[in-house]
Amino acid sequence: MQDQIIQALRRNAADDAVALARDWVAAEGENARTLRWLALSLQQQGHADEALSTLRQAIALAPDDADLHLMQAGLLLALRETGAAGAALSRTTALDPNQFEAYVMQAHLAIARADMDEADRISRLAARVKPDHPQVLTIDGIVALRRGDADRALALLSRAAEHMPDNPQVLFALGFAYLGKEHYAFAERAFARVIDMQPPGTQLRAFMAQLAFRQGRVGDAIEVLDGVMALPDGDTPVMRRLAGEYRLRAGQPAEAVVHLRRALETGTADRAVLQPLLVAWQQLGADDEARDVLDATLSRQPRANDAWVARLALAPVGGEESLEVAERWVEAMPEFVPALETLMRVHDLRGHPDEAEMVARQIVAIEPGRISGEQRIVEALLQRDPPAAIACVQSLIEGLAERDRTVLRPWLAQVQDRAGEHAAALATWMEFHGEQAQHRLPLPPHSGNPPAQWPALAEVPAEVSARPLFLWGAPGSHVERVAQVMAAASPVMRRDRFGQPAPNDALQSYRTVTELSKPKGKVSAAQVVGSFKSTLPARGIQDGNVIDWLLWWDNSLLLALRPYLPEGRLAIVLRDPRDMLMDWIAFGAPMPLAVRSAEEAARWLVESLSQVATLHEQDLYPHRLLRLDGIEDNPQAIAELLQQAFGVPFPVLPSLGASRMAAGHWRAYRDLLANELALLTPVAVRLGYAAE
Incomplete structure (x- = not known):
């Protein structure tokens, strides 16, 4: 019966395998052997939960069978129950210290949770069972890669790939090792082989586009990305953004705008989309379109900070439009300090010091001690009451912890200097330098007396064109x-x-x-x-x-x-x-x-x-x-x-x-x-x- 089940599994006839396994259980009764094969058949049929339940019955009958615990770990991993899988693997190696596959799975679980020391320890245990096995080389290579040792990672994973040239996991890790050495062409080749061996997701294909782009093959990158966006799950805001960036680099700003606008409409209005979009609009001279699109975006997402910054970039600095946009931003986000700081700067640029000071006081009311607001208040005080300006900065310094006070001393000294308190300013500056001296570099040495005779200034060789x-x-x-x-x-x-x-x-x-x-x-x-x-x-x-x-x-x-x-x-x-x-x-x-x-x-x-x-x-x-x-x-x-x-x-x-x-x-x-x-x-x- 076992041979018939194996033959059914080999030809991917999972339904037949399950039927045969159930007949075997009915004929021989429930024992660890028959239940194991039923669980394996159910797993191939796609019924992981039922397979796990059946396997647990087998383990109850044979609790010391290490192979059953290893199989249970595999099923748990398929169900993404990594904690339980780890426990099953520990039980496996405790029952049979020579279970090589269990060590390999444990090491990969440790890597997945970023515990490189544990992965390294388990790899050494696996190496005792099968020294220099490609799986051990793979684990050690991935650990080296995660630790930033690209040279060691590349050497180990290259050896693993020699023994397992068609293993997607090895090739995937090898690709990242090549990336660590900035060998983009080799990385691209490794990932391409992974794609050839198994149905790729959109992420790996998009990564291939990025590799082509890094190598300056913008046209290839665009072609690959067009293929990604044609997939059912490939037309995402991120892919649209990349498509826009690549077309912008290819000198196609009109096409870039199409993709980037789509990314803006379907995703979040963040800097990654807005920066290339502003560049494309600028190249097209499409300021009016830019204003309309950004205003529409802000009506949908009034708290999109990056979109407000982009909208301000289209307004003449210090002009009426910049004031209108800054006021709208503050209206939409009345307690958002960067918006208030922008409005404060616009008022200053437009020569409205009283309005700027009023906004500064709003800022420090929301966030006491905010330097932008405090500096603007001190600037106003310097114009009408210099001693009050000095007292204001001193009060801010006294409100800080002792270790943080040094940061504000140069500002205090500058205020004292501008207020005409030169002795106090000099004392404050030198106090600051005294606090900082231990953290700074020594003064460069001097050579002292010049030589009695300088060497001759040589002639510039005729073949030399460089002029550093x-x-x-x-x-x-x-x-x-x-x-x-x-x-x-x-x-x-x-x-x-x-x-x-x-x-x-x-x-x-x-x-x-x-x-x-x-x-x-x-x-x-x-x-x-x-x-x-x-x-x-x-x-x-x-x-x-x-x-x-x-x-x-x-x-x-x-x-x-x-x-x-x-x-x-x-x-x-x-x-x-x-x-x-x-x-x-x-x-x-x-x-x-x-x-x-x-x-x-x-x-x-x-x-x-x-x-x-x-x-x-x-x-x-x-x-x-x-x-x-x-x-x-x-x-x-x-x-x-x-x-x-x-x-x-x-x-x-x-x-x-x-x-x-x-x-x-x-x-x-x-x-x-x-x-x-x-x-x-x-x-x-x-x-x-x-x-x-």
């Missing part, structure tokens, strides 16, 4: 504003030295200064330039043309740049050194440097800027001094300055950030910082600034 440009400015120079404009003007601008991952070259390391200054340092001049060039491809620069914003500058670098990079150029951003000191104390610097005293900061600036003066006076390297005095907050003037320096047009940015101290403000601190300002005056004069 180094950008640097000391703290307080506003170099970050120049970097903003350069980044907007050129795709080769690199600001990665200030983030992670940063370039791993000699120009990133403080040690380079001291090593280059030694007669037999560990870093040679040639190695400095070699390391700079070797890291450029990883930074997305293939031809050597880069604008590289440096963390620090020291003239010792000329020992390397003059002989080994004569084609390079240097741009140094400058302001009056005394203004730079004040700005550094008040606003910090792009590179978070520890300031333990105003005198230490002044002495460091003197040494840094003296080297700049020497570089300029002796023309030691091709360079430009970019002086921002008086134009620090003027995007138009900074763009014009850069155009004059480099002979090419630069964009005028809408804003370069909040206004800071005006040029010459150092004079307000001439008595309070008399010694520090006196230290800086000689180098200021060398750089062309007046002594007074």
